[in-house]
Amino acid sequence: MSSQLSTTTATTDLGSQPRYAAIKAYIRAQIESGEWPAHFRVPSENQLAQDFNVSRMTARRALSELTDEGVLIRSQGLGTFVAEPVPAGSLLEVRNIADEVAARGHSYSNRILKLEQTEANTEVAVALGLAEGAAVYHSIIVHLDNDLPIQFEERYTNPTLVPEYLHQNFHAATPNEYLTRVAPLTEVDTTVEAIGADEAVGTALEIKQGTACLQIWRRTKSSAGTVSFARLVHPGNRYRLGAQLRF
Amino acid sequence: MSSQLSTTTATTDLGSQPRYAAIKAYIRAQIESGEWPAHFRVPSENQLAQDFNVSRMTARRALSELTDEGVLIRSQGLGTFVAEPVPAGSLLEVRNIADEVAARGHSYSNRILKLEQTEANTEVAVALGLAEGAAVYHSIIVHLDNDLPIQFEERYTNPTLVPEYLHQNFHAATPNEYLTRVAPLTEVDTTVEAIGADEAVGTALEIKQGTACLQIWRRTKSSAGTVSFARLVHPGNRYRLGAQLRF
DNA sequence: TGTACATTCTTGTATATACAAGCTTGTTGG
DNA sequence: CCAACAAGCTTGTATATACAAGAATGTACA
Known part of the structure; x- marks a missing residue:
């Protein structure tokens, strides 16, 4: 948090993908590799923000989108958890x-x-x-x-x-x-x-x-x-x- | 924007529902009433922000969620439009x-x-x-x-x-x-x-x-x-x- | 003992700001 | 005429900050 000085003010990434996508990919990888099983408690927004050197809102976006996609389940006051795997798309x-x-x-x-x-x-x-x-x-x-x-x-x-x-x-x-x-x-x-x-x-x-x-x-x-x-x-x-x- | 002085600094609503939900409800109502037909261009983030006296990010959230839900379609540089209706019920x-x-x-x-x-x-x-x-x-x-x-x-x-x-x-x-x-x-x-x-x-x-x-x-x-x-x-x-x- | 309260986590909502990037339109110069 | 460029809109990404609210835990007081 305090180490977040000058280098990055905003700017979309160099490579291509946005930062929240990188966090999403990381979380997905952990789940798919079995590292994080169903019901596993994933790091909090603040933790992820620190780990990935992004703001809390960016980490939050990754978690929120994965929640919308059914990968995670969030609960206010408790935390964020890996959802039951449902590997399928819509009809x-x-x-x-x-x-x-x-x-x-x-x-x-x-x-x-x-x-x-x-x-x-x-x-x-x-x-x-x-x-x-x-x-x-x-x-x-x-x-x-x-x-x-x-x-x-x-x-x-x-x-x-x-x-x-x-x-x-x-x-x-x-x-x-x-x-x-x-x-x-x-x-x-x-x-x-x-x-x-x-x-x-x-x-x-x-x-x-x-x-x-x-x-x-x-x-x-x-x-x-x-x-x-x-x-x-x-x-x-x-x-x-x-x-x-x-x- | 400039009229956004003291009264509201943050604070979740009194009634109950969050502000972005009110905007979503408004947009849904316009669409369901037929006021805004398919392909209709809905107000921009800035316009909605002004109309509802919220920040752009809050207006944006309403539009984004409705987009995720398939109600709207967004296109960078062009605007936000009412999507084709998809009456998928049955299940x-x-x-x-x-x-x-x-x-x-x-x-x-x-x-x-x-x-x-x-x-x-x-x-x-x-x-x-x-x-x-x-x-x-x-x-x-x-x-x-x-x-x-x-x-x-x-x-x-x-x-x-x-x-x-x-x-x-x-x-x-x-x-x-x-x-x-x-x-x-x-x-x-x-x-x-x-x-x-x-x-x-x-x-x-x-x-x-x-x-x-x-x-x-x-x-x-x-x-x-x-x-x-x-x-x-x-x-x-x-x-x-x-x-x-x-x- | 046990209830009530304060602390400290967590996620949720909201704002203000900045810059990036896509598209349209108008203007300017060849 | 029209190509090139500059504005001026739009959405997209990212940050920093603030406060609200739910849940757990420990602590102090009756």
């Missing part, structure tokens, strides 16, 4: 799983199990608003986080709304990335349920049959109609879907 | 299971498996913002739809925020119904995951152990603090959680 953010994996600092990859053009059965036809027997793209992809399967994705896409070459290039990125780029989505219908893994899912995700999984049905529509119809399956113990709602 | 609607059952034209009932006052362990204490060992209400209730168990509910309630008689009357309706009536909720934290039923859940829901279930963690907060912390388990094949998202 909306599930869209691009590659980004999500990257955000965790892990490596993303995928395996294409099926990529074909086929005829819509009744269920698919209804979901996509097509006639039964109409041509649709069908794909099954497994998404991996650090080579660990975290999502099984089966998708039916409406070919009248998405050019064929996109389908052929799904492996380059995720289908959603392409789809959102080409056809701006106007509405997403999501249904969440729990299932026991069947044989196909179990094999793809490398888990035992019957293991509890989170299954997300998603129908995405653009202004022109229903674009695609997907079924996303996550192993229950490897994924958490978080949602924060304010009103 | 919230799961709250009152009795209503939901009634809406299906079925008969609602429940079984109380536990109803006690106990001491908070570390996990519960942190979730409720209480000290370890503090008194909390603990309840386990099974909800039935036409005598078929559809939800296992385990709940920890903060007794400082909810009078005791409410706890004793939980069976009359659902806890959530009481809680929302007594303490208007300001925020709900929801996490969804898939689990295999353990023994307690299996027995209560009359399903085999290991059956895939949807587990919803929910932390509800009011302005006074965290009200309760619940764990809701649904048999996977008997429940569907719908969410509609527009953007």
Whole structure:
């Protein structure tokens, strides 16, 4: 505090990131490394301010933002604590799983199990608003986080709304990335349920049959109609879907 | 700015709410009344500071928080604008299971498996913002739809925020119904995951152990603090959680 | 013994100030 | 005409300071 004389009067950093971001990164690192477990009491604002040679308000900002992000829990008079880990984004953010994996600092990859053009059965036809027997793209992809399967994705896409070459290039990125780029989505219908893994899912995700999984049905529509119809399956113990709602 | 002399040097408000909250409320009201439509440019920090007779940092806080909450969009050099409305509800609607059952034209009932006052362990204490060992209400209730168990509910309630008689009357309706009536909720934290039923859940829901279930963690907060912390388990094949998202 | 009070932590609110940085607009000079 | 520059707005980062308020702990007094 008293040693805070001339050198720094304000000035955004040289490197690039703001100072509060450095503190946030530090705290996140401590938590992710296991150094600071859940319920661990993190240093106080004043302590952090001293350690990082910043003002209390800057240290405070780091703690406050992490609290907003659900990483920490604060309590007046008591202190700041590491929150229960909930490594997941909101329902909306599930869209691009590659980004999500990257955000965790892990490596993303995928395996294409099926990529074909086929005829819509009744269920698919209804979901996509097509006639039964109409041509649709069908794909099954497994998404991996650090080579660990975290999502099984089966998708039916409406070919009248998405050019064929996109389908052929799904492996380059995720289908959603392409789809959102080409056809701006106007509405997403999501249904969440729990299932026991069947044989196909179990094999793809490398888990035992019957293991509890989170299954997300998603129908995405653009202004022109229903674009695609997907079924996303996550192993229950490897994924958490978080949602924060304010009103 | 110059008119900011003696009367207020700092001091938290008399009434109750902080000043930035008043500004937030004002902005929200303008938006909700339709006065400020989407893409409308809201007053600048300096303008608001002047209008509300607060410092720029306080006005800034109101704008920043509303931005975090998705109500506004800010852009350096340009200004602050009203965001596209995102009526993402649905997850919230799961709250009152009795209503939901009634809406299906079925008969609602429940079984109380536990109803006690106990001491908070570390996990519960942190979730409720209480000290370890503090008194909390603990309840386990099974909800039935036409005598078929559809939800296992385990709940920890903060007794400082909810009078005791409410706890004793939980069976009359659902806890959530009481809680929302007594303490208007300001925020709900929801996490969804898939689990295999353990023994307690299996027995209560009359399903085999290991059956895939949807587990919803929910932390509800009011302005006074965290009200309760619940764990809701649904048999996977008997429940569907719908969410509609527009953007 | 035990309650009441003061101290000392903590986080929360609020202000005033400074400078950085992005964008628009107007002005000036080639 | 138009490119370059200078103002003048905006938001963004950072500091120093002040006081409020919740929670724990120790202490003194009845």
